[in-house]
Amino acid sequence: MDTRQNTDKDKESRIDWGIIFCVLMLALIGLASIYVAASHDSSATSVTRQVASQLVWYVIGIVAIVVIMQFDSEQLWKVAPVTYWLGILLLASVLIFYSRVYYLNTGAKSWFSLFGLTFQPSEVMKPAYILMLGRVIVEHNDKYPLKTIRSDWLLIGKMIGWTIPVAVLLKLQNDFGTMLVFFAILGGMLIVSGITWKIILPSVITVFALGGTALALVIPQSGRRILEHIGFKAYQFNRVDTWLHPSADTSNQGYQLWQSMKAIGSGGIFGTGFNQSHVYVPVRESDMIFSVIGENFGFIGSCVLIFLYFLLIYQMIKVTFETRNVFYAYISTGVIMMILFHVFENVGMSIGLLPLTGIPLPFVSAGGSALIGNMIGIGLIMSMQYHNKSYMFGEDKEFS
Numbered sequence: 001m002d003t004r005q006n007t008d009k010d011k012e013s014r015i016d017w018g019i020i021f022c023v024l025m026l027a028l029i030g031l032a033s034i035y036v037a038a039s040h041d042s043s044a045t046s047v048t049r050q051v052a053s054q055l056v057w058y059v060i061g062i063v064a065i066v067v068i069m070q071f072d073s074e075q076l077w078k079v080a081p082v083t084y085w086l087g088i089l090l091l092a093s094v095l096i097f098y099s100r101v102y103y104l105n106t107g108a109k110s111w112f113s114l115f116g117l118t119f120q121p122s123e124v125m126k127p128a129y130i131l132m133l134g135r136v137i138v139e140h141n142d143k144y145p146l147k148t149i150r151s152d153w154l155l156i157g158k159m160i161g162w163t164i165p166v167a168v169l170l171k172l173q174n175d176f177g178t179m180l181v182f183f184a185i186l187g188g189m190l191i192v193s194g195i196t197w198k199i200i201l202p203s204v205i206t207v208f209a210l211g212g213t214a215l216a217l218v219i220p221q222s223g224r225r226i227l228e229h230i231g232f233k234a235y236q237f238n239r240v241d242t243w244l245h246p247s248a249d250t251s252n253q254g255y256q257l258w259q260s261m262k263a264i265g266s267g268g269i270f271g272t273g274f275n276q277s278h279v280y281v282p283v284r285e286s287d288m289i290f291s292v293i294g295e296n297f298g299f300i301g302s303c304v305l306i307f308l309y310f311l312l313i314y315q316m317i318k319v320t321f322e323t324r325n326v327f328y329a330y331i332s333t334g335v336i337m338m339i340l341f342h343v344f345e346n347v348g349m350s351i352g353l354l355p356l357t358g359i360p361l362p363f364v365s366a367g368g369s370a371l372i373g374n375m376i377g378i379g380l381i382m383s384m385q386y387h388n389k390s391y392m393f394g395e396d397k398e399f400s
Helices: 002-013 017-041 044-069 073-093 100-106 120-141 148-172 176-192 197-218 223-231 234-244 254-266 289-323 326-350 368-387
Strands: 112-114 117-119
Touching: 017 044, 017 176, 017 289, 017 368, 044 368, 073 148, 073 326, 073 368, 100 289, 120 148, 120 176, 120 289, 120 368, 148 176, 148 197, 176 197, 176 289, 176 326, 197 234, 234 254, 254 289, 254 326, 289 326, 326 368
Parallel strands: none
Antiparallel strands: 112 117
16 A cells, blocks of 8 residues: 555656646636637637537647656657658648638638548647657767767758658648748757757848848838749738738738737736627637737736746756756757747737737637647656656766
């Protein structure tokens, strides 16, 4: 009996309750915000259905965390290629079996629809992609312990090589927003992979220069014609126009952003109060959920939300350094970049700081696909402390 109790206590001590607390608080904020959005936009029956549906997705996400926690670093290493290619298969399949309804509404072939349930495979592809890049980096650094410019460029080529299939399939799906998330993950993992700053710094400058050039080309019609030849779509130009001039067309293309900014502004410092909504915002239960938080809970409530995200990131970093396993370190970096980019982009687009991209707010926005992908990421982080191994296939692998 004592042995069983000691085993149970040992398992509990290996669970990171700080991460669980942050995710739980974000989930409660999400359920409350979805309830507010649905209460003012839907019938009473629909409100119950939406909140119950999201609650079910949270339960499924918790199960996913528990399952992923059972995998240690060696097992994650082995399944990384399997999950990656399974994700690629799903991304390719959705191009054939995509939801026609979602395609008509969004122009993106990125959703499966079966018996009334929808699923976006790119969301679960994110943790699979992170695992694969983590394995690629560890394998490369083991093979080239002495760093050179040539070996660094070789690693960059390998990482880009594993990214190209994902980027091509997302391009065919017309899902530019999700593609940006993968690029953010790639960028973060490149920085911590040990590549010299003689390559990183010029690359960062080049990326910003290209971004600035693309933005400059969007403004004149001659520039837009150039961008059209390399694959830019009309809706992407419209989103940039809305971002640059949110008050220019508040009844058509800029309506959603303008309403979101009005809702957040009306919240003031302390908010209008729970379930007190006076400004309608389209799709505020998912992509624009931050407008609900800003309106109901004001600047103070919005700061509490952002603080919870930073607390979550802090807990992830803390666990990573306590574990001292390089494979886990790269996994952690990918998960952190995934969540950070989602938060930055979603909040930024809601207040007009960034263009609209349709990226949800992690653990808060309505929807199952993104939630499950994020929960899998949390499971990967929590497996670190749960197994707490400071070795990698029989030898110590520390990082600083």
